[in-house]
Amino acid sequence: MKFDGTDFYAALIHELKNNLGVLSMTLERIPLLGEAEHDASVDSARLLCQNVVDRLHQALLIYKAANQPIHPVLDAYSPHDLVQEIAAGAKALAHGRLHVETSIAGDTPILWFFDRDLVEMALLNAIHNALTHARSTIRIEAEMEAGCLALRVRDDSPGYPEHILESVADGRPYAATGTGLGLQFARLIARSHDNRGRLGELRLGNDSGAVFSLLLP
């Protein structure tokens, strides 16, 4: 029998993702008992599992983006639905440990054009970061800013370290506690959205915590 590397790779990924899917769904079903130690470890297991899942998605996309630029597949989506969807995911991950709030400004358009999967991936990474760093509250927001749709994740953490703010602003790599890929990836996703020459942006800032903003033209 001939051994086909690509097929093997595809089959392996398929199986790993299946197992990971079953694992995450199994974890979802472990009931919380109102018993601090038990609940905390279930919570962290869930969070870690979801983190692995999201990381794997990211890694596969970056693996592809290494050879060719990211081509977003644009379509019309509702920013309102997107914010609700992200918030529902964040709430499930937070398991009542943190407040998840949403706010959709009155000027938010009913439809906007973007690649939903890419944008979701960028926002989910921000949610994971916020879940790690926030003290009590995460806020997901949509509004218009300078003709772009701004999607934000705010938290009440101590804020981004100065060197991260600077590096991301200049598009330079940075030292991070984790892989440090998440924010760079979010920036790539933002910039792959192009509307008649106007590129999307990732803006990081500190307000009363970290503010992650994705600006989509």
Added chain:
Amino acid sequence: MSQPPAQDNDAFIDYGALRALVVDDSPGMRNALRLTLSNFGITKIQMVANAAEAIFQIKNRSYDFILCDFNLGVGRDGQQLLEELRHGNLIALETVFMMVTAESYYEKVVATAELAPDDYMIKPFSAELLCSRLTGILLRKRAFRDVYWHFQAQDLEASITACDALIHNKPKYAVDALRFKGELLVALGRFEEAEALYQQVVSMRAIPWARLGLARALHLQKKNEAAEEELRDVLERAPEMVAAYDLLSDVCLEKKDVAAAQEALEKGVAISAKTVRRQQKLGEVAYGNGDLDTARTAFDNVLEKGRHSIFVTPADFGNLCRVQLEQGDLEAVADTLKKNKSTLQANPEGQLVMAVTQSIAHTRTGNLSEAAKALDVVAGLRADGTRGDAQLMLDLAGACMANGRHEEADAVVAEVARNAHDSEALLAKAKRLYDEAGRTDAGASVLASATGDVRKLNNEGVVLAQRGDYKTAVEKLLTACSEAPYNPRILMNAVWVILKYIDQVGMDETMIETARTQLREAERQAPGHPRLAGLRLQMKDVETRFGIQRKAVR
């Protein structure tokens, strides 16, 4: 006219009442998905492991929601299942079909394929995400209820009106409604309006499906230069967009740029090799270009990847064998026939392919008695009314000539020529057969009389119709149809004059039934022919007008 059921504006979705089908080859995943669905109240769940089981279930009862893994192990994949379901009209527009994919690469291909699912989930995903996606789609389908209802009643005009209502009253669904309306306009043959609509969407934002729609509308109006320019630009920005390669190949073929058509298909196949129809087309185009190696690989792939697909027909086996024969690879021919023996033996069309191929192979090796036996089998099948595609029939004619069976050959060629009296490529191939057999004059007379009869009847019919004598025109064209029962041009002309005739003298049940049958045959012979949409529409129009009158009289 009847009206669609009253609109239920409530945003409430009763998940308990929803009937779901989960298609996944892994038992663990199936179980996990069932629990995920039950998390948000879906309890009526049927679970199956593969496409065949899914089709069996779907034929038995209707489902509101199908959640299907793209990768189903051996057998058809999720996309092939979806294509079969849509192609066979096995699921209603209201049914939600969601694809589960493991790799975001597939998702891109699926998202930009012509037959896209309602949505796709990248694995693994949370119950919340699935629930919110599903809710969104169900609400959208609810908003589209009138649009779908009219569409399924084949009242495309009313469906367009319903789209317009959504565009004006439900901004959230405006872009979706524009997309559906664009497809309706194309189905109705209103290409100019479709062009304007897609242009309108593109001016909002150059989203890939709108640009593809624009290119298609241009192509259908024979504005092929503009269509090509649009497609090349689309592909520069979205190189994974396989549907654009397919359309580009059509555009190039119409421009008679066969090399570019092949190149486009090769690129499409490189991205997504699994689509049987793309491989079939690549094989045909490459064969036409004399690129036998590429043709053979493509036809091989058709059988390999399409082993479980309904889109594979006996003609595909014939196509592969033809290339193998032309390459002089008789061993491969024998191998193809042996490997697929049971499939080919299963129906007369398959038996015909097998016998024709064997007759040629035996002729090549000089085994004339075996060749004669095979040709006798063919004659028997033909006497029972079995026929193959035009290429196969011409192969047969060649084999007959090589074995000195000239009368049989002439009859076969005449049949092909009658049914394709305006296909230059086929007539040229037939002529070559006679030239090679040193019977140029005989060929000329066979072809001239076969095409001449049909052409004459057809032309007379058309002239009579133009003069308003529909009755005699119908007679002429029906005679032409009995001479050339598979000739799409004749069939379409016959439908056209019958409808005119009914228009003039009133309803004639037998006539309209004949027209319906012929329209169906024309659709089979020339799928996607630009005239078909208009004829379907006229048919519908005649049916409704006279349908109403009949009721009023009663």
